[in-house]
Amino acid sequence: GENVEQHPSTLSVQEGDSAVIKCTYSDSASNYFPWYKQELGKRPQLIIDIRSNVGEKKDQRIAVTLNKTAKHFSLHITETQPEDSAVYFCAASDPNFGNEKLTFGTGTRLTIIP
Amino acid sequence: DGGITQSPKYLFRKEGQNVTLSCEQNLNHDAMYWYRQDPGQGLRLIYYSQIVNDFQKGDIAEGYSVSREKKESFPLTVTSAQKNPTAFYLCASSASGLERSYEQYFGPGTRLTVT
Numbered sequence: 001g002e003n004v005e006q007h008p009s010t011l012s013v014q015e016g017d018s019a020v021i022k023c024t025y026s027d028s029a030s031n032y033f034p035w036y037k038q039e040l041g042k043r044p045q046l047i048i049d050i051r052s053n054v055g056e057k058k059d060q061r062i063a064v065t066l067n068k069t070a071k072h073f074s075l076h077i078t079e080t081q082p083e084d085s086a087v088y089f090c091a092a093s094d095p096n097f098g099n100e101k102l103t104f105g106t107g108t109r110l111t112i113i114p
Numbered sequence: 115d116g117g118i119t120q121s122p123k124y125l126f127r128k129e130g131q132n133v134t135l136s137c138e139q140n141l142n143h144d145a146m147y148w149y150r151q152d153p154g155q156g157l158r159l160i161y162y163s164q165i166v167n168d169f170q171k172g173d174i175a176e177g178y179s180v181s182r183e184k185k186e187s188f189p190l191t192v193t194s195a196q197k198n199p200t201a202f203y204l205c206a207s208s209a210s211g212l213e214r215s216y217e218q219y220f221g222p223g224t225r226l227t228v229t
Binding site for chain 2 (some may be wrong): 041042049097104106107
């Protein structure tokens with residue numbers, strides 16, 4: 001099955017700086033890559049996703065890039081703010097089950113330092 | 115108030131007892147999922163169901179069972195065969211159909227402690 005690795009496990013950045021979280025996946029047939037944010041004590045929520053026919057997608061301060069050849073994708077957060085502090089999870093779809101079955105990375109705890 | 119709900123928020127059981135976690139959604143979603151969340155291990159899929167009366171094992175199904183008798187409900191039973199049942203359990207749902215978004219909507223979770 002699909003295997004997703006996520007790095008780093010923890011990340012601290014100064015407020016206003018950028019943060020980058022990277023994930024690699026194992027199955028070259030995967031075609032859907034979402035990112036979820038989980039604030040402390042809350043449920044995970046989708047913040048951005050990308051499909052394999054697109055190399056980059058941006059939504060205000062967050063962007064995701066996908067390199068299918070290298071089988072990795074990254075989350076970029078610019079101009080970080082205190083409310084960006086959370087745990088972020090990447091995921092990749094299992095091509096044998098459409099895009100409904102996801103394999104998640106182990107998460108990155110992002111801390112924004114005021 | 116639309117969404118996905120889980121109950122109870124906290125659950126305590128003695129070792130050797132089966133326990134059932136509730137998950138209900140009124141989003142009219144066809145697909146539902148159960149994940150287990152442990153520190154440092156992300157979200158691991160236990161079971162998922164794409165349609166009523168059908169479900170598939172995820173990556174860590176051993177010691178768990180589910181049913182999907184109604185579209186709105188997907189209860190998870192943690193059996194005594196699960197060796198390390200203490201964890202945070204998250205239920206999720208997503209839409210199906212040709213124009214669907216693949217976004218999964220999560221419930222608030224149930225923290226199960228077995229002693």
